Amino acid sequence: EDQVTQSPEALRLQEGESSSLNCSYTVSGLRGLFWYRQDPGKGPEFLFTLYSAGEEKEKERLKATLTKKESFLHITAPKPEDSATYLCAVRGGATNKLIFGTGTLLAVQP
Amino acid sequence: DTGVSQDPRHKITKRGQNVTFRCDPISEHNRLYWYRQTLGQGPEFLTYFQNEAQLEKSRLLSDRFSAERPKGSFSTLEIQRTEQGDSAMYLCASSLDQSHEQYFGPGTRLTVT
Numbered sequence: 001e002d003q004v005t006q007s008p009e010a011l012r013l014q015e016g017e018s019s020s021l022n023c024s025y026t027v028s029g030l031r032g033l034f035w036y037r038q039d040p041g042k043g044p045e046f047l048f049t050l051y052s053a054g055e056e057k058e059k060e061r062l063k064a065t066l067t068k069k070e071s072f073l074h075i076t077a078p079k080p081e082d083s084a085t086y087l088c089a090v091r092g093g094a095t096n097k098l099i100f101g102t103g104t105l106l107a108v109q110p
Numbered sequence: 111d112t113g114v115s116q117d118p119r120h121k122i123t124k125r126g127q128n129v130t131f132r133c134d135p136i137s138e139h140n141r142l143y144w145y146r147q148t149l150g151q152g153p154e155f156l157t158y159f160q161n162e163a164q165l166e167k168s169r170l171l172s173d174r175f176s177a178e179r180p181k182g183s184f185s186t187l188e189i190q191r192t193e194q195g196d197s198a199m200y201l202c203a204s205s206l207d208q209s210h211e212q213y214f215g216p217g218t219r220l221t222v223t
Contacts, residue, residue, distance in 0.1 A: 004152075034211060043114075043201050043214035044153065087152050096141065096208050097166060100152025 002027045006088050006101035013078055013108050021073040021104045023088030033071050034098060035064050036087040044087055047073075078108045112137065114215035116202050122221045123192055130188045131218045135204030142185050143203040143212055144177055146170070153201055153214075159185060160208075192222045 005024045013019055025033065032051055036044035048057045050066040057064050061082065063074040073086055085105050089098040115134045123129050135142050140161050145153035156175070158166040161182035171177075174192075179185040189196055199219050203212040 031209075032211075036214075041217075041219070043203075043217045046211050046213055049211050089152070095166060096158050097143070097155035097168070098145075098153070098212060100154070102150065102152050 002090060002092050002099045004088055004090055004099055004101035006086075006104050008104060009102070010105040011107070013075075013106070015079055015108055015110050016077045018074070018076045018078070020075070021086055021088075021106070023071040023073070023101060024069060025071070025088075025090045026069075027090045027092035027099070029093045030090060031093075032091045033066055034089045034091070035062075035071070035073055036089065038085045038087055038103070047086075075106070078106075080108050080110050082106065083108045114202055114204050114213055116200075116215040116218050118218060119216060120219045120221075122223065125194060125222055126191055128188065128190045129192060129220065130186055131200055131202075131220075133185045133187070133202030133215060135184070135202070136213060139204035139206050139213075140182065141205040141207060141212075142179055143205075144185070144187050145201040145203065145214075147199045147201055147217070148197075156187075189220075192220075194222050196220060197222045 007022045035047040038044045048064040053068045085103040087103045089100040117132045142159045144156040147153045159179040174190045177187045199217040201217045203214045205212045
């Protein structure tokens with residue numbers, strides 16, 4: 001069964017303190033790994049799609065990487081406005097649905 | 111820039127009542143998805159449309175749930191005889207095609223009392 005596990009569940013950083021979020025997955029025939037950001041009471045906001053091991057994508061202070069078993073979301077010199085829940089999802093096999101993890105709640109303190 | 115829109119944003123209903131939610135996808139997107147999210151969890155897939163055809167349904171979608179996309183544009187999700195366990199955020203997403211990312215709307219927060 002396709003599964004996504006994210007760690008840690010929650011992370012508290014000081015402004016400027018870089019760190020990484022982990023997303024481990026098992027899926028039959030990966031057809032995309034997706035990172036989303038979700039603010040309280042809002043829908044998920046698309047960040048990145050990764051398709052194959054070794055692929056990397058960057059956007060401002062965020063960088064996503066992918067291996068055959070996991071993905072990392074690296075946050076460099078975070079700011080308080082980066083505080084949110086970061087969700088990882090996979091799409092695999094013949095389905096079009098996304099399988100989500102439970103997310104990492106990131107809090108960046110000034 | 112018109113993203114995915116959902117209406118209403120909040121709905122409070124009494125147990126046993128029927129509710130209907132609407133989703134308007136991004137205009138050129140022909141794929142539309144419904145998900146449900148409870149507190150502290152990631153979104154869970156409910157159903158998927160390609161144009162007006164409903165192609166996938168989760169086992170989470172009990173007989174009390176029905177979704178339509180009659181003209182391949184907006185979609186509705188109806189829950190009949192609501193139960194307290196139906197309280198959740200109902201999210202709609204759309205994508206250009208099956209290989210592209212899904213863009214989510216703001217969600218409809220349902221509270222069943």
